[in-house]
Amino acid sequence: MKLSFHLFKYELLFALANKGILLSTSFFIILILIVGIGFGQIGESSEKTLLAIIWIAISLSSLLSIKTMFQEDFDDGNLDLYILSNTSIETIIFIKSIVHWITTNLPIITLIPLISFPLGITIYHSILICLVMLLSTPALSFISTIGAALTLGEKGGNLLISIFILPTFLPIIIFGMKISLLITTSNYDIMAHLILFALSLICIAITPFITSLIIKIHYT
Amino acid sequence: MIKFRKNILEFANPNNFLSIANKIIPFFLILTIIILSLGLVWGLFFTPEDYRQGSSVKIIFIHVPTAFLAINIYFMMLLASIIWLIRRHHVSLIAAKSAALIGLIMTLSAILTGAIWGKPIWGTYWAWDPRLTSFAILLMFYLGYLSIWQTMKFSDKIGDLSSWLCIVGSIFALLSRYAVFFWDQGLHQGPSLSLDKEENIDNVFYFPLIICIIGFVLLFLTLLLIRIKTEIQKRKINILLNARDG
Numbered sequence: 001m002k003l004s005f006h007l008f009k010y011e012l013l014f015a016l017a018n019k020g021i022l023l024s025t026s027f028f029i030i031l032i033l034i035v036g037i038g039f040g041q042i043g044e045s046s047e048k049t050l051l052a053i054i055w056i057a058i059s060l061s062s063l064l065s066i067k068t069m070f071q072e073d074f075d076d077g078n079l080d081l082y083i084l085s086n087t088s089i090e091t092i093i094f095i096k097s098i099v100h101w102i103t104t105n106l107p108i109i110t111l112i113p114l115i116s117f118p119l120g121i122t123i124y125h126s127i128l129i130c131l132v133m134l135l136s137t138p139a140l141s142f143i144s145t146i147g148a149a150l151t152l153g154e155k156g157g158n159l160l161i162s163i164f165i166l167p168t169f170l171p172i173i174i175f176g177m178k179i180s181l182l183i184t185t186s187n188y189d190i191m192a193h194l195i196l197f198a199l200s201l202i203c204i205a206i207t208p209f210i211t212s213l214i215i216k217i218h219y220t
Numbered sequence: 221m222i223k224f225r226k227n228i229l230e231f232a233n234p235n236n237f238l239s240i241a242n243k244i245i246p247f248f249l250i251l252t253i254i255i256l257s258l259g260l261v262w263g264l265f266f267t268p269e270d271y272r273q274g275s276s277v278k279i280i281f282i283h284v285p286t287a288f289l290a291i292n293i294y295f296m297m298l299l300a301s302i303i304w305l306i307r308r309h310h311v312s313l314i315a316a317k318s319a320a321l322i323g324l325i326m327t328l329s330a331i332l333t334g335a336i337w338g339k340p341i342w343g344t345y346w347a348w349d350p351r352l353t354s355f356a357i358l359l360m361f362y363l364g365y366l367s368i369w370q371t372m373k374f375s376d377k378i379g380d381l382s383s384w385l386c387i388v389g390s391i392f393a394l395l396s397r398y399a400v401f402f403w404d405q406g407l408h409q410g411p412s413l414s415l416d417k418e419e420n421i422d423n424v425f426y427f428p429l430i431i432c433i434i435g436f437v438l439l440f441l442t443l444l445l446i447r448i449k450t451e452i453q454k455r456k457i458n459i460l461l462n463a464r465d466g
Contacts, residue, residue, distance in 0.1 A: 143392075146388055150368070150381050150384070150385060154371075154372065156371075160367065160368070160371060163363065163364050163367050164364050164367075164368070164385060166360075167357065167360040167361055167364060167389070167392065167393075167396075168388065168389070168392040170357060170392065170395075170396040170399070171392065171395040171396045171398075171399040174396065174399040174400060175399055175402070178403060199395075210384065210387075210388060213384065214380075214381065214384050217377060217380040217381060217384075218377070220377075
């Protein structure tokens with residue numbers, strides 16, 4: 001337990017020192033602005049398109065820094081030590097995913113009201129959309145660890161990760177998009193959030209075990 | 221004649237598999253040609269036209285079998301991957317690898333025939349209907365599985381990785397399918413055939429359709445056997461080349 005806490009602190013500090021937050025939030029803002037400008041040229045920038053842009057941007061930017069999650073530890077031999085240590089590899093994957101969520105998805109979610117209010121979504125709706133994001137993005141962080149484990153040791157792994165992992169985001173994106181759409185059309189019940197929360201919990205429960213099995217393949 | 225074997229796992233030996241495959245591939249080939257041409261000729265030329273859809277209804281004889289195979293090939297790949305992970309039979313892994321491309325082509329042809337049928341009947345080639353969307357999702361998972369084999373060099377490690385990718389993919393493909401179906405039934409009609417239903421489609425279409433499905437399954441099995449045979453021989457050649465060089 002103490003080791004896990006220390007690992008959490010170390011990973012968090014390491015991610016903060018790497019300026020990962022700055023990169024992912026800038027990527028998110030640039031993506032939203034570029035697609036928004038593109039839609040503005042057609043003159044069809046409605047609330048619906050903005051919601052779609054937000055979901056696509058958040059799923060792309062949560063894949064940005066995923067490649068380095070195990071790769072650096074794999075290269076310098078830290079991962080060998082983790083596997084040999086008392087702490088189970090599943091715990092380490094869990095901690096790494098939580099840190100990834102805190103450093104990439106959480107800053108983006110806090111930005112959503114700031115960026116969507118000027119673009120035409122009311123402040124109340126954008127806070128509800130933030131709630132949807134808060135409940136569903138842990139699933140994105142946890143699923144993408146599978147992609148990081150699959151492409152461990154591959155040179156051009158970044159593109160492969162997006163090919164493997166973006167389709168697995170679909171259940172969350174489909175439910176999330178539909179519920180955000182219901183929010184803006186006010187035909188909506190707060191209980192609709194529960195299904196997203198359920199999906200997140202399933203992913204949190206299952207993915208560390210799958211990822212650990214995949215990582216162990218690289219050591220046989 | 222082929223001697224009947226007690227244990228199916230004896231096929232897991234690549235040499236046994238090759239010797240049996242060499243014997244049965246010609247039979248399968250002839251049977252496929254006979255049944256497929258029987259089903260298609262009956263279906264395409266000797267069935268009446270639908271009173272609303274006209275002759276466009278006849279695309280069902282290609283659309284339904286390919287769609288049926290597209291889903292079931294992924295299921296077969298899942299089973300083969302699980303067998304590889306548990307029992308480490310190389311033929312199983314090679315079967316999963318060889319089935320993927322056939323499955324991709326079946327998915328594409330189901331989508332294409334559906335689009336050709338959809339233009340005169342629905343008035344559009346493509347709609348974001350639950351069934352159509354779930355086929356697009358299936359296409360993505362086939363592409364992901366194929367890309368792991370295309371980009372990495374063949375080894376047992378890649379076999380493990382691809383098997384896990386197949387398992388994870390099937391979980392999420394199933395989840396996405398139910399996510400898509402959660403909100404609406406959509407434009408596409410319900411399943412044309414099912415085992416527990418009293419009334420299927422009319423008998424005039426039913427029998428040729430069944431023959432077409434059997435023909436397409438035989439076609440898949442023949443192609444799969446040929447592809448597995450090629451893959452085993454390719455790996456043998458590679459081993460011989462490595463032995464000579466190294």
